[in-house]
Amino acid sequence: MNLDSQVDKTQNFENCVLCGKLTNVRKDTPIEKRLGYVEGAGQLDPECYRKIYFKDIQIREQTIARRELSDLGIILGYVN
Numbered sequence: 001m002n003l004d005s006q007v008d009k010t011q012n013f014e015n016c017v018l019c020g021k022l023t024n025v026r027k028d029t030p031i032e033k034r035l036g037y038v039e040g041a042g043q044l045d046p047e048c049y050r051k052i053y054f055k056d057i058q059i060r061e062q063t064i065a066r067r068e069l070s071d072l073g074i075i076l077g078y079v080n
């Protein structure tokens with residue numbers, strides 16, 4: 001009985017599409033109310049979401065920084 005309800009509970013929650021870890025997001029939660037849901041990909045657990053999200057921001061900031069430098073015509077030896 002106990003085991004059954006545990007299995008039910010597990011099946012009612014989304015798994016992270018990246019690492020497969022069970023998230024605390026219920027499958028019946030509307031997408032717009034979910035945290036860590038990526039359109040086209042699926043549900044991510046907070047850890048993976050943070051990793052991807054911040055990686056994305058870092059890449060964008062680096063790209064912008066690089067573009068600004070080249071716009072100004074500044075060439076620094078240590079900038080790739």
Ligand SMILES: [Zn+2]
Nearest residue numbers: 016019045048
């Ligand atoms: Zn994950």
